[in-house]
Amino acid sequence: MSLVLEVEDLTVEFRLPEGILRAPDGISFSVGEREVLGIVGESGSGKSVTALSLMGLIPSPPGKVKAAKMEFMGQNLLKEAEEIRGKKISMVFQNPLNSLNPSMKIGAQLVEVLVNHMNMKKPEAKEKSIEIMKNLGIPSPENLMNRYPFEYSGGMRQRIMIAMAMLCNPKLLIADEPTTALDVTIQSQILYLFRELKEEFETSLIFITHDLGVIAQIADRVMVMYAGKQVENASVEDIFRNPKHPYTFGLLDSVPKLIPEKRKERLLSIKGNVPGLLEPPTGCRFHPRCSKAMKICSEKEPPAFSVGSSTVWCWLYGREVANNETIGN
């Protein structure tokens, strides 16, 4: 599988009056063709900033994006970004009401994208917009072009945002919590739409969410983030069947289950709170909350260990790797 996106050692640094904040801090990942990479983590893990840095949307100052490598189909994203972003990489945000212009007709907003990025003439752009919306199953798109965002429900607005992101037929779509503000039944419709669209437009997808259920439904591979660091990269099957990092374990155990055998069991929650990033914990950032923490965890930051097909940043696997063993549950 050829790679669409390759990121190595990405750090986004914010110089704030209170000190220097780094999130993400030295993360590496890649996205293959037509692959869905799920990024999961709690608030403050740096998952949204990762997405914004790919789109070049980090305000500078105070932000500064550094990476050993940030390549999109062989092109350096840190330099020649203008013609790639918005056209070959596009993004869908959590709250569609914040990302649509409330005082502009929906049609005008869609046409604008094509006129700016694809140098289309307006009538042509209009036709193309309607065609894309038809493909995405939006009812009566001709009618919708002349209306304003407030006239539509949250679910429909999110569909419009997705249509807008797909207008230039991007190779990579980044979706940042696109279903979090929606009701469950609408969420399942939008997830379904994302899966269809991946097939139809042959797009790769980075899907950011805090909801493990959503990750299981949509992702091929998963990156788990905690306090600015990546803690585990693995296939979606491994994350759910054979999680390696104690944080991944904890997250999975924190979700109430619907299946009868596990219902009403006391949840095995992770103790404590997500740490502040201005003064992150020493060593492994998860060690103050980790039930398996050892002495070394508070002293040295764990490097990447390969365990099976997963990559884990955890000292538990420091000695295990030699014997080619895994610590299961």
Added chain:
Amino acid sequence: MKLLEIRNLTKRFPIEDSIFGKPVKFLKAVDDVSFEVDKGGVFSLVGESGSGKSTIARLICGAYHATSGEILYKGNPIGRTKSDYRNIQMIFQDPDASLNPRKNVFSIIEEGLRIHRLGNLRERREKVLTILDSVGLDRSTIKKFPHELSGGQKQRVSVARSLILQPELLVLDEPTSALDVSVQAQMLNLLGDLQKEFSLTYLFITHDLKIVSQISDHVAVLYLGNIMEIGPVDRIIDNPLHPYTQGLLESVPQPDPSKKAMNEILMGEIPSPVNPPKGCPFITRCPKAFEACTIKPELKVVGDRKVRCHLYDTGGNSNA
């Protein structure tokens, strides 16, 4: 024993006035809702946005007046005695909006005691410290202000504030929705522990069926202000009868990659409550709708629960 009885509760909001200022158009947020909460039980109201679940909570707490219907607390209309509102406390979704940013944790928690003139300053301080222990907050939190606390800690302060008057009934409106997954699990465990410790009764409002299955013993599924299905949680989750309950359950994304939902489950969106459909409220999205559904079904007893659906009419066309 029935602690709380809701009988034919209806709430309409005026949304349009005539030129003489008389309301002419109404939004029916809660439509003839009846249910009972047993003492010591956990009753959940579940539904999507616009289902009327928060309106019911506010009616119970006296924030709104009902258009018609009754709310009985221990057999008497609620609010008849002042102690009712001491015995019923509410916890809201967003602690940033419900905690006063200018007050420290002590004055936030102590306020209820002060209003009800209970104890002197030293006794109140002692009580606040004890309650901080119960909700798992460090005693040093007492001097802090809300902005110094994390989301989970703030929600613990809300819980402490609601418990300080030793209430019998807690109305919790999406208390965990604003929290991170790991903190949400801590909160659900805490709420479970407190319920046993103080023998509390919960009315739990949420949109998340996973949380319903975790915490409650009875549930009412709401849609456009109507109860569609009501009964014991385990029975309803294992065997949902109403097509809406079925769709809602199937829509919950399973944390299991082998259980990908392969087709679109429930089509369409909730209709606007200003203009609800005629007949069954769910008719516009129901995959099993048939002719009879143009007449609004009654909430009828079906085995161990009640369901509002013509599919379960006795003698009706049940295989349609």
